[in-house]
Amino acid sequence: MLETSELPIASVDKIFAGGFSVHDWFMNARKISEGLAQSVAEHFATTQKTTSAADNSVIQRAEAVLEWKKIIDELDQETVRVLALVWFADKLAAEVMYPETEVLVQENIWQLLEKNLGKRKAELISHVEEVIENVDSANRGVTSWAEVIRFA
Numbered sequence: 001m002l003e004t005s006e007l008p009i010a011s012v013d014k015i016f017a018g019g020f021s022v023h024d025w026f027m028n029a030r031k032i033s034e035g036l037a038q039s040v041a042e043h044f045a046t047t048q049k050t051t052s053a054a055d056n057s058v059i060q061r062a063e064a065v066l067e068w069k070k071i072i073d074e075l076d077q078e079t080v081r082v083l084a085l086v087w088f089a090d091k092l093a094a095e096v097m098y099p100e101t102e103v104l105v106q107e108n109i110w111q112l113l114e115k116n117l118g119k120r121k122a123e124l125i126s127h128v129e130e131v132i133e134n135v136d137s138a139n140r141g142v143t144s145w146a147e148v149i150r151f152a
Helices: 012-017 022-027 029-043 053-066 068-074 077-094 099-117 121-137
Strands: none
Touching (some): 029 053, 029 068, 053 068, 068 121, 077 099, 099 121
16 A cells, blocks of 8 residues: 555565654655754754643654655755755645645745755756765665656
């Protein structure tokens, strides 16, 4: 069931070995995502640790399953900035009523990235895709990040 869902899972056994049931993995997805994002921010020293002890157990288990520390070590600040703003734009776009507004949000985010990072959209996408390919080629075994991270 998990392997045929929309989540590109490579190995359900790794999730089970991490102490998660299928139900737990999906029910905690938001908490896990927030914890993983927090750990990236902490890694790049942009924020202080704020996770409570109760949340920490689930997040730590997910980090172990995903081999998150190894993945973070392969990221660079430019990649993190691009992904953070693109995902933020996706969140904003999901809340608007008109496709034209969604396109405008995306265009504005890319203009902001190009201005602040001094590179064109194509260069930024190419760089992020290269980083993702390197992470995937290291065979993390749980998910293909290239399947999770897509650019419109």
